[in-house]
Amino acid sequence: MTTTLMLLAGERWPQDPVADWVLLDAARRPLDHGRSDPRHWPAADRHELVLAGSLVIRLELELPPAPKREQPQLIRYALESHLARDPDLQHLTVSGRDPANARVGVLVVARSELATLVATCKALGRPLDAVRSALQLAPPASGEWTLALLPGATAVLRTGLQAGMALDADSTDTLAEWLALQLDATPAEARPTRLEVRSTTGTPIPETPALAARIGVELREGPTLDWWRLANDAANLLHGEFAPAHGGDGWWRQLRRPALLAAGAAGAWLLVQAALVAIDGGEERALRERGERLAAEALPGQPLLEPRMQLRRAHERALQVHGQLAAGDLLALFDAALEAGAPQPQALRYEDGRLTLELASAPPADLLVRLDARGLAARAEGSRLLLAARP
Missing domain, CATH: 3.30.420.380 (Nucleotidyltransferase; domain 5)
Incomplete structure (x- = not known):
């Protein structure tokens, strides 16, 4: 603190x-x-x-x-x-x-x-x-003056928001003389309607009725003054x-605490992010090594250049060998297009694993998004829709 x-x-x-x-x-x-x-x-x-x-x-x-x-x-x-x-x-x-x-x-x-x-x-x-x-x-209220009594027999007279002066306050007589001099030097239209007297704890307050009678201005005791x-x-x-x-x-003392808090929060965030990156990196490495082991078991004797793509192609060939549809077959592509909401084509052409559908109009953009979500590489060329299994 x-x-x-x-x-x-x-x-x-x-x-x-x-x-x-x-x-x-x-x-x-x-x-x-x-x-x-x-x-x-x-x-x-x-x-x-x-x-x-x-x-x-x-x-x-x-x-x-x-x-x-x-x-x-x-x-x-x-x-x-x-x-x-x-x-x-x-x-x-x-x-x-x-x-x-x-x-x-x-x-x-x-x-x-x-x-x-x-x-x-x-x-x-x-x-x-x-x-x-x-x-x-003790700035004064509008139309008033404030007299602030301080320890050590000193006082401050505030006659305006931008005005103030120190007075001797060793006795009521001395204080009355100073106040009378200041009032005499003040034009009638600028004289206060009231003088508020405030003092610190333990500082004696002069007798306000006697002081008011001597200076000719109403006095009021204000709240205790915290110097x-x-x-x-x-x-x-x-x-x-x-x-x-x-x-x-200066600005650094004012901003030091917020700056230290911000720096601490940033440091904690960086540590958490570094830990998450380390954890994610470790999990990714473990998954990659496991995938490579499975690919080596499924493709014995083959060099593993792109294990994911090689496994997918091997799976496609296995489906075709057993008389099942592979993802790149004509019927598989056509069925996926219809399920994604493609309109009935006016004509179609299939060649080398690619299906081209001739539509009545250009396919909508959201159709391409749905086809992409189904794992198909799809693009539009005018009113034609070109489909292929994503490698």
Whole structure:
């Protein structure tokens, strides 16, 4: 069973090595969970990191229509007006697109920060298969915002499907100040009708009535937040220069199990076929040897070139010697033709074991099939039907 260890990296990780973790089975169901330093993390086949805090920022950009190969450069150009940092020193990941208005969600993390995280996990013997951002948690319903409270006094505010930001949540006052600032910066027509508050197990929820009164928006407590349960389409930051060398989320890891099953099934099928061929070959060889022994006994003193044909001819001669019809005799051929459904001939001719019937019209094709099934060599030439015993 393939297991995955999900790690929640807070603002100060790995300087503070303690992290929340969840161990998942192959169906991504939790097997165990805890909070500890790396020495006490459980063994796993795969490792994924979820980044909380402000290491990652999420922006929503509007890009002009352009070929896909030109979009990375357009994104970097658009980021210059949004970032105080050099865009060339950032690692960019597209996290969603809105075809209706050409808006693109982009996750931005410093390349040096991401390199440190990847190198640290590799040094711990926990090579990363994926790095995802907590900014992709808890997408809001239409017209609402979602506030996701995480361990370590951090929170994620989702204001849209492609928008999210990290907030400090060390106290209700701090959280209220951040929310008030964001609401003040939001046009009246885009303000939420309600703010849904969700928290992970063990994370305290601020007093919602007091918080609602301070920010002037209705609050509702939502279901418990599983920080490790991101959407299936949550973007993986490990791509390009950071793509996992050991496979990661690449196509081979996804197809490895089905490919191995298919290879095993194909191998088993080949073994069965080889065994059947060997058995069939052995039976065929035994039958051929038995036929040759019988032919040698029935045709003493004759070289066996075509035992089957030689035995048939010997049988025909024996029938004729004893006054019985052989397969190639006139009456035998004519009787077989009538039994197969041949029409009454207008004339017939027999010569050298071949019977020619003159019919009123061309014989039907199914008649030739029936004659062939009776062991006769039959062919049609216009309205004539030519018959002979098959050698």
